[in-house]
Amino acid sequence: MRRLDVGPGARLVVATHNPGKLVEIGALLKPFGMDAVSAGELDIPEPEETGSTFVENAVIKALASAVASGLPALADDSGLAVEALGGDPGIYSARWAGPDKDFDMAMETVNRLLGDNPDRRAAFVCALAVAWPDGHVETFEGTVDGTVCWPPRGGNGFGYDPFFVPEGFDETFGEMEPARKHEMSHRARAFALFVEACLKGA
Ligand code: IMP
Numbered sequence: 001m002r003r004l005d006v007g008p009g010a011r012l013v014v015a016t017h018n019p020g021k022l023v024e025i026g027a028l029l030k031p032f033g034m035d036a037v038s039a040g041e042l043d044i045p046e047p048e049e050t051g052s053t054f055v056e057n058a059v060i061k062a063l064a065s066a067v068a069s070g071l072p073a074l075a076d077d078s079g080l081a082v083e084a085l086g087g088d089p090g091i092y093s094a095r096w097a098g099p100d101k102d103f104d105m106a107m108e109t110v111n112r113l114l115g116d117n118p119d120r121r122a123a124f125v126c127a128l129a130v131a132w133p134d135g136h137v138e139t140f141e142g143t144v145d146g147t148v149c150w151p152p153r154g155g156n157g158f159g160y161d162p163f164f165v166p167e168g169f170d171e172t173f174g175e176m177e178p179a180r181k182h183e184m185s186h187r188a189r190a191f192a193l194f195v196e197a198c199l200k201g202a
Pocket of ligand 1: 079094157158
């Protein structure tokens with residue numbers, strides 16, 4: 001497992017054009033004295049996500065930014081995988097909401113495809129990839145198992161949150177206190193693995 005250089009002056013490119021993600025990841029890196037800079041700020045174009053898994057897409061994004069910037073780069077890819085739909089919408093979770101990012105429609109589509117199938121199992125998945133300019137890559141994956149419910153419940157969070165009840169809870173992610181979701185989310189789990197492997201003790 002390769003570690004990242006940390007401390008004053010250390011920089012990590014976050015392979016995203018989403019300012020929200022940069023803020024979230026920047027806060028995580030700060031205690032290690034690292035600065036997060038986004039691919040957007042460096043004018044690095046977003047590569048086409050041609051992978052067939054979350055990990056493959058995260059690797060494509062991290063490598064594109066690392067090679068273009070000459071700095072290590074971190075990328076994530078995430079989504080909702082529904083068991084009875086063979087893992088759909090999966091890597092296409094954002095696309096199922098269409099150009100208007102209509103997640104009510106995306107949840108309705110998933111529910112319609114499930115029909116009266118009693119198997120409502122689903123998982124949120126987050127893959128993280130760290131790539132170095134020499135092409136070395138490390139990957140991490142965090143998941144939260146649960147079920148999808150109908151109708152969706154709760155106004156917190158984003159995307160498919162109101163549709164997903166994590167295992168061991170009665171509330172959906174959309175009903176849950178945001179802090180509680182963030183503690184146990186697929187993203188938190190993937191980040192914890194990344195921090196442990198690449199940053200801690202460095
Ligand atoms: P990404 O930004 O390309 O990884 O897209 C991830 C998509 O998956 C988002 O647009 C959401 O639709 C969905 N997604 C990922 N994580 C979550 C979550 O924590 N809650 C709800 N939806 C999520």
